[in-house]
Amino acid sequence: MSAMKELAVDLVEAARSAGADDAVAEVMDSTISQVRYSNKVIDATNWWTEKNAYMFVAVGKRTIATDFRDLTEAESLVPRLVDMAKRSPENETYLGIAKGKFKYPKSRLDRKIVYLRDPARHVHDAISGAESEGAIDVGGTLYVRHYKTALASSGGPVAEDETASMDLSVRAFSQPEASGHAVSCVPRLASLKAKETGKRAGELATLAKNPVQGEEGKFDLVMEPLFLGGLVLSTSGMMSALMVDIGMSMYAKKIGKKVASDAVTFVDDPRMESTSMRAFDHEGVPTRRNVVIKDGVLKTYLHSTSTAKKYKTKTTGSCGPLLPMAGLAGDPTTFHPVVVPGDWSRDEVICDTKRGLYVNNTWYTRYQNYGTGEFSSIPRDAILKIENGEIVGAVKSVRLSDNMLNVWKSIDALSKETQEVYWWDEASPPSTLPMVRAKAMNMTRSS
Amino acid sequence: MVDEDIAEYVLDVAQSKESPLLAEVRIERTATNKVAVKAGDVAPVMSSTDAGMYVRIVLPSGIGFASTNKLSKPEGVELARRAARQARSGARKVPVRMSPETAVKTSWDVKQKRGLADVGLDEKIEQLRAVDRAVVKTKVKVQGRYYEFSDTDTTAYFANSEGSRISSSIPRVDSFAMLTVSSKGETEQSLRQWGAAGGWEKVDEWSLEKALADEVVMLKNIIDKGKRVKPGKYDLVCGPEVAGIAAHESCGHPMEGDRILGREMSQAGKSFVHPDMIGQRIGSSYATVIDDPTVPGSYGYYAYDHEGVRARPRYLYKEGIINEFLHNRETAGTLGIRSNGSSRSTKYLREPIVRMANTYVAPGDFEEDEIFGSIKEGVMMKSFTEWNIDDKRFNQKYVSREAYFIKDGEIAGPARKCALEITTPGFWGAIDATSKRVGYEAAGCGKGDPMQGAPVFTGGPMLRLREVALK
Numbered sequence: 001m002s003a004m005k006e007l008a009v010d011l012v013e014a015a016r017s018a019g020a021d022d023a024v025a026e027v028m029d030s031t032i033s034q035v036r037y038s039n040k041v042i043d044a045t046n047w048w049t050e051k052n053a054y055m056f057v058a059v060g061k062r063t064i065a066t067d068f069r070d071l072t073e074a075e076s077l078v079p080r081l082v083d084m085a086k087r088s089p090e091n092e093t094y095l096g097i098a099k100g101k102f103k104y105p106k107s108r109l110d111r112k113i114v115y116l117r118d119p120a121r122h123v124h125d126a127i128s129g130a131e132s133e134g135a136i137d138v139g140g141t142l143y144v145r146h147y148k149t150a151l152a153s154s155g156g157p158v159a160e161d162e163t164a165s166m167d168l169s170v171r172a173f174s175q176p177e178a179s180g181h182a183v184s185c186v187p188r189l190a191s192l193k194a195k196e197t198g199k200r201a202g203e204l205a206t207l208a209k210n211p212v213q214g215e216e217g218k219f220d221l222v223m224e225p226l227f228l229g230g231l232v233l234s235t236s237g238m239m240s241a242l243m244v245d246i247g248m249s250m251y252a253k254k255i256g257k258k259v260a261s262d263a264v265t266f267v268d269d270p271r272m273e274s275t276s277m278r279a280f281d282h283e284g285v286p287t288r289r290n291v292v293i294k295d296g297v298l299k300t301y302l303h304s305t306s307t308a309k310k311y312k313t314k315t316t317g318s319c320g321p322l323l324p325m326a327g328l329a330g331d332p333t334t335f336h337p338v339v340v341p342g343d344w345s346r347d348e349v350i351c352d353t354k355r356g357l358y359v360n361n362t363w364y365t366r367y368q369n370y371g372t373g374e375f376s377s378i379p380r381d382a383i384l385k386i387e388n389g390e391i392v393g394a395v396k397s398v399r400l401s402d403n404m405l406n407v408w409k410s411i412d413a414l415s416k417e418t419q420e421v422y423w424w425d426e427a428s429p430p431s432t433l434p435m436v437r438a439k440a441m442n443m444t445r446s447s
Numbered sequence: 448m449v450d451e452d453i454a455e456y457v458l459d460v461a462q463s464k465e466s467p468l469l470a471e472v473r474i475e476r477t478a479t480n481k482v483a484v485k486a487g488d489v490a491p492v493m494s495s496t497d498a499g500m501y502v503r504i505v506l507p508s509g510i511g512f513a514s515t516n517k518l519s520k521p522e523g524v525e526l527a528r529r530a531a532r533q534a535r536s537g538a539r540k541v542p543v544r545m546s547p548e549t550a551v552k553t554s555w556d557v558k559q560k561r562g563l564a565d566v567g568l569d570e571k572i573e574q575l576r577a578v579d580r581a582v583v584k585t586k587v588k589v590q591g592r593y594y595e596f597s598d599t600d601t602t603a604y605f606a607n608s609e610g611s612r613i614s615s616s617i618p619r620v621d622s623f624a625m626l627t628v629s630s631k632g633e634t635e636q637s638l639r640q641w642g643a644a645g646g647w648e649k650v651d652e653w654s655l656e657k658a659l660a661d662e663v664v665m666l667k668n669i670i671d672k673g674k675r676v677k678p679g680k681y682d683l684v685c686g687p688e689v690a691g692i693a694a695h696e697s698c699g700h701p702m703e704g705d706r707i708l709g710r711e712m713s714q715a716g717k718s719f720v721h722p723d724m725i726g727q728r729i730g731s732s733y734a735t736v737i738d739d740p741t742v743p744g745s746y747g748y749y750a751y752d753h754e755g756v757r758a759r760p761r762y763l764y765k766e767g768i769i770n771e772f773l774h775n776r777e778t779a780g781t782l783g784i785r786s787n788g789s790s791r792s793t794k795y796l797r798e799p800i801v802r803m804a805n806t807y808v809a810p811g812d813f814e815e816d817e818i819f820g821s822i823k824e825g826v827m828m829k830s831f832t833e834w835n836i837d838d839k840r841f842n843q844k845y846v847s848r849e850a851y852f853i854k855d856g857e858i859a860g861p862a863r864k865c866a867l868e869i870t871t872p873g874f875w876g877a878i879d880a881t882s883k884r885v886g887y888e889a890a891g892c893g894k895g896d897p898m899q900g901a902p903v904f905t906g907g908p909m910l911r912l913r914e915v916a917l918k
Contacts, residue, residue, distance in 0.1 A: 036896065039709045041540065044510040045533035048796050050499075052516060056491075067495035069516045084494065089572045092488035120536050139712035141896055171713035177839075181713070246485060247591020247627030247636070322491075328483070329491040364835035368846055368864065369636045371591070371627055376844060378837050380716070397842050399835070399868070424714050425898045446842045446870045447916030 004029060005160050007053065007071065008152035014075050015057045015154070018082035022058040022097050022154050024283055024322060027051075027071070029148040035123050038139035040131075042120060054282075056322040057082050058097075061090040065323040095309035098319075099155040102286045104279040105271065112189040113164035114146050122194040126170045129198025134206040135172035135180075138198065142168045145275075157284025165275035166192055167422050167430070171381065172201035177211055177396055180204020181361045181381040183226060185275045185420045185430055204360050207394065208382035214398035218440040220356035221400070222349055222386065225419040228339065228436055229427030230362040230377065235404060236268070236334040236429070238370060239292050240318075241307035243331070250373035250405050251298055259298045260408035263342060266293035268302065268318065269432075270335035274420055276430040278335055285317040287335060296409070302332035337431040342414030349413045349437050351389040357443070358384040358391060362400070363426045373404035376444070401444040413437040449474040449604045450518065451614075454500070457523030461502050462608040464531040469505040469545050469776075470608040473753065474498075474518065475601060475795040482568060483595035484575035487583070490595075492568060499795040502526040505545055509537015510777070512798045544780035548756050550610035555750035557617045559646025563598045566647045571596050574650070581656035582626070587663040590634070591627030594659075596620070596650070611755035619746065619902060620649050621889060624659055628666040635666040636832070637848060642746035642889030642902055649744065665849055673863030674852075676917050682825035683867065683877075683912045684818055684853065687886030689828050689845055690808045690907025695892065697871040698736040699806040701840035702763045702771070703894075704778030704789070706801075714896045716838025719871065720769060722782060730767040730875025733811060733910075737762055738773060740788065740804035746889040747804035747903040749791070754799060756788040763806075764875065775801045793899040800895050808907030811881030818880050818911050825853040826862055826917055844868045866918040877912035884908055 001009070008025040015023035034046040053068040055078070064085040068074035123142050130138040143166060150160045167185040174180075182200035184193045223231075238249035251259060260266070270278045270287035280286050283305060291299055303311065304319035320333035350358065357379075365377035377400045384391045415435040422430035454472045461470035476498040483490035500523060501514035511533030513526040537543075575594045582589055600618040605611065621642035628635050639662065643649035685693070701718040705711055708722070739760035740749045749758055754776050762770045772778070775790035778801060791802040819827070829849040836843040850862040867874075887906035894901070 034896070036710075038712045042509055042537045043710055044512055044798060045536055046798055047511075047513040047529050047533060049515045049517070050796065063491050065491055065493045065495075067497065069495070069497045069499070070518075084568075088492050088568055089489045091491055093485060093490050118536075120538075137709070137712070139709065141713065169713055173712075176717075246593045246625060247634075248625060323493055323495065329493060363838065366833045366835045367636075368833040369634060371634045371636060374833070374864075376833055376835060376846075378835050378842075380838050397837065399842070399844060401844075401866075424896055425893070444844075444868055444918075446844075446868050446873065447918075 002150060002160060004148060004150035005158065008150045009158060010075055011053060011055055011078055012152045012154050014078040015082055018079040020057040020059055020082045020085065024056045024097060024153045026054040026282060027150045031146045033119060033144045035120050035142045037123050040127050040138050042123060054321065054323045055081060057085045058094060059085045061092065061094050062086060062088045063091045063094050064088050065329055067323050095306040097153055097155045098157060098283045098285045098305045098315060101156045104159050104286055107162045107279065108273060109162050109164050110188045113144060113166055116144055116189065119144050122168065122192060125194035126168060126198035129195040130170060130172035130202035133199050133202025134174050135202040137173040139171050140169040151280060151284045153284045159280045159284050161279045163277065167275060168192065168194055168197055169423050170198050170201040172205040174205040174209050178205055178208040178394065179381045180208060181226060183421055183423050185422045187273055187275050187277065204382040207384055209394060211394040211396035214383065214395035214443065214445055216444050219443050220353050221438045221441045222353060222356055222358045223436050223438065224360050225421045225433040225435060226361045226423060226427055227359045228433045229421040229431050230365055231407065232337050232431050233426065233428050234365055236337045239302050239334060240332040241301040241303050241311055242328055244301055248370040250371060252371065254298045257298060258296050259405060260293050260296040261411045262296045263414055264293055264296050264408055264411050265291065265340040267291050267338040267340060268334040268336060269338045272336065274336050274430055274432060275422060276336045281317045281319040282321050283319040285315050285319065287317045290316045302334060304330050304332050306330060307332055334429060336429065339433045341416050341418050341434040344413045344415050346415050346417065346435055349415060349435060350386060350391065353386045353437065354388055356386040358386055375404050376401040398443045398445050400441055402442045407438050407441065410438040410440060411436045412439050449476050449602055451604050453518060453520055453523055454604050454606045456520050457502060457527055458606045458608065460524050461504055461527040464504065464527060465506060467504045467506055467608065468543065471503045472500060473603060473605045473795060474500040475603040477599050477601040479597065479599045481595060481597040482571045482575065484572065484579055486592045487576060487579045489572055501795050502530045504530040504534045505543055506534040507542035509534045509539050510543060514796045543777065545776040546779035546784065546786045548776060548786060551751065551755050552612045554614035556615060557644045557748060559618050560648040561646045563600055563618050563646055578655045578659055581660040582663055585660050585664050587667045588629050589626055589663050590629050591625060593625040595623050605755055607755055613751050613755055617644055618646055619644050620647060622650065622653065622655060626663055628663050630667050630670040633670050635670050637662050637666060640889050643744050644746060644748040645744050669849065669861050669863050673861040676826060676862050676865045678918045680914045681917050682822045683915050683917065684825065684827040685910040685912065686829035687907050687909065688830045688888050690910045691888050691905030692831060692834055692845065693874055694736045694806045694808050694907055695803065695905040696836045697840055697843050697874060698763050699738055699803040702773055703801045704772045704774040707772060708778055708781055715894050719839040719841045724769050727769050728767050729764055729769050729872055731878050732766045733878040733881050734764050734767045734875040735762065735809035736764040736806065737809055738803050738806045742805045742904065745805045745904045749804065752788040752790040753792045754786065754790040756786045758788045761787050767875065773801050773803065775799065791901055793901050797895060797897065797899050802894065802901050803892060803903050805904035807885055807887065807905065808881065808910060810883050810885050810908040813880045813882050815882050815909055818882055818909050819853055820856045822853045822856055826865055827851045827853055827858065828865060828867065841871050867915060868918065869915060877915050878910050879913050880911040882909035
């Protein structure tokens with residue numbers, strides 16, 4: 001047993017000895033390095049290392065969670081935590097943690113990422129790739145991530161996982177108002193395509209040259225995976241049973257109903273090889289491939305043990321962090337959203353579009369009402385005008401102002417190629433997506 | 448208490464590496480508590496203490512930043528070694544320049560009238576439950592009810608190679624609510640936030656029970672009686688909440704020095720503002736926007752920034768003219784000027800970057816009834832829901848949460864989902880009156896990579912905009 005796993009087990013035992021009925025300890029050791037670059041030079045190189053333990057304890061329905069940051073004293077602080085739980089008010093929403101012993105897949109770690117010494121080299125490749133396609137300015141980030149996690153639960157689960165990944169983001173400008181964005185997110189060093197990613201960003205930036213003010217009206221939107229990833233962020237968050245519970249989901253009372261077009265199947269797949277693959281959720285339940293939307297019909301919400309009990313179903317292995325940096329504790333979460341690809345080639349989608357916009361990326365997706373789905377989002381980077389199956393120029397300064405359920409219901413073409421995308425906190429969590437076309441989306445602009 | 452010995456030892460090591468332009472060490476300890484109530488029921492309670500440090504080394508070739516939550520001298524030495532190596536690897540062709548600043552030895556803190564440590568869990572929960580009871584008592588159907596309190600108490604010690612030594616202590620409280628009101632088969636939502644620097648006395652000042660009970664009644668009224676605005680040009684009165692978000696989004700952000708110089712180009716974006724635009728007109732003479740970290744008790748309060756520069760008010764737009772950018776030492780150094788104390792990091796694990804603090808539109812001399820009085824046909828947008836702005840900070844949209852029609856100088860019934868989609872000069876150029884009283888809202892401002900959600904105030908008086916297009 002590794003030292004981390006031993007510590008997790010010891011913390012749980014200490015909690016039980018102090019009178020806790022339930023306890024979960026998640027010990028984490030992370031090392032992240034980041035190269036930030038803009039104006040074609042490296043601005044800063046950042047490096048973070050953290051070792052900590054999230055601990056959740058319940059005495060009856062009295063619960064509390066903490067983050068032990070100094071692991072040398074963690075075990076000695078557990079009795080105090082249990083005592084705090086005893087003095088806490090009852091948490092009526094708490095309905096238990098997962099029980100049982102589980103088997104987990106072995107971690108698929110690429111040690112070449114862990115031991116990478118010169119990440120800046122890939123940044124220079126990305127910059128030169130973008131320049132070779134006509135970029136005059138390039139910026140972005142390269143992350144190298146290494147996570148080790150050990151979890152123990154009084155319910156039985158004891159698990160351990162180790163992952164490493166890299167994600168490169170390249171934004172290239174060919175003119176002050178003409179840019180393109182591309183990413184490469186990989187769990188294996190050999191798969192990182194720094195030069196090609198830079199070239200793609202540069203190519204899009206060149207296509208986006210001389211943009212004219214976009215028009216208001218209905219357009220078919222051909223969305224690159226990165227753009228779709230920006231919509232997946234809020235969409236996947238609303239699949240949580242907890243979000244449904246507090247009125248913050250457009251999927252409330254829609255199990256078994258159409259929430260997307262027949263062409264859409266939406267899956268959360270933490271088991272596929274990706275930058276966010278993981279073996280177990282935050283209460284130790286093995287992750288699994290959850291089909292959330294099948295052929296446009298909502299099949300399930302995402303559940304932890306606690307929300308599943310409320311909904312009289314089983315956990316989907318989707319329990320989120322018990323002590324999140326932001327958001328709600330234990331909020332069921334998607335770990336790696338996937339939109340199942342279709343059978344269109346990318347060129348076919350464009351050729352088949354009469355009046356549309358090809359959109360590269362988006363940001364600032366904000367809702368009027370999560371319950372109904374009215375929102376707007378601002379396309380950024382290349383926005384290319386499609387007329388009668390051909391790209392005929394670039395536009396700027398338009399906004400997608402529509403309804404998110406309508407977006408998913410309007411998807412009529414999905415590419416057969418998919419790409420893993422992750423960018424900042426906008427195209428997040430990492431997801432594997434095709435290019436899609438949504439028909440007759442409402443575009444607006446400043447008056 | 449933070450261990451100053453570790454900081455001094457690590458700084459000695461850091462500045463012994465290759466004679467850096469600047470070496471900084473910051474040690475920080477933060478206690479956090481969070482409680483939540485969901486539809487009257489207690490949701491999970493959280494309590495934690497975090498501590499750690501960072502080392503930042505600036506060489507002509509680049510900037511290296513390394514941080515850890517392991518607080519010890521050996522860990523600090525490792526951080527210094529890494530930060531120096533990273534700074535070397537920057538390989539900048541144009542050497543990094545940091546603005547010259549005076550070394551400071553001081554300490555500052557924010558006092559608590561009622562200490563956070565003196566407020567028990569039971570009391571916090573009971574306060575949230577009382578808010579929920581007040582909401583339920585309105586008889587409005589509120590199908591989604593979620594409320595939370597969180598508080599943080601951060602003590603820090605900052606030391607740099609130029610001789611600055613700053614100890615600080617800042618407690619903050621905040622509250623957040625998500626409400627979904629339904630009526631006649633339709634719904635409206637409200638996400639509200641309160642925040643302040645100080646002790647629990649701030650929570651009492653917010654009168655949450657009344658504020659949120661009023662909020663759900665208002666939302667029901669909007670559903671039941673609100674009418675859509677017929678698209679067209681109207682005079683628009685923006686309440687302090689709308690004035691504040693506009694100040695933040697289309698003045699504060701585009702005036703950040705790092706954006707203007709391109710450092711945020713692949714994340715939060717660039718700016719329509721260029722370094723040579725100081726002195727150019729962006730709005731009417733009523734458009735004065737100030738960013739001021741020194742507003743007492745404000746959510747974005749600080750006395751010295753994360754580079755040890757004393758905080759002061761910054762007049763970003765002054766009487767409609769682009770006046771002053773927000774700067775840290777790097778952006779100021781690049782432009783050959785002094786920092787105005789805008790460097791912030793949300794925790795020791797994140798690099799300090801250029802940030803806003805409390806951004807608000809300056810008050811004018813109009814009475815509030817004067818603002819309405821001369822409007823024949825218009826709309827008052829008191830608060831907003833959906834909003835966004837492009838990455839140059841030029842095209843923005845605000846959709847009303849609470850709005851009313853104005854007819855012949857009088858409020859004339861609720862307007863629903865009124866949308867203002869406008870350019871930045873369009874917004875600031877249309878103002879022809881500002882009222883006397885400034886109101887503030889607390890918010891979390893997102894920027895940086897990894898994302899750093901910084902506590903800020905947004906605010907302003909009532910603004911009157913003439914002849915703007917509403918949808």
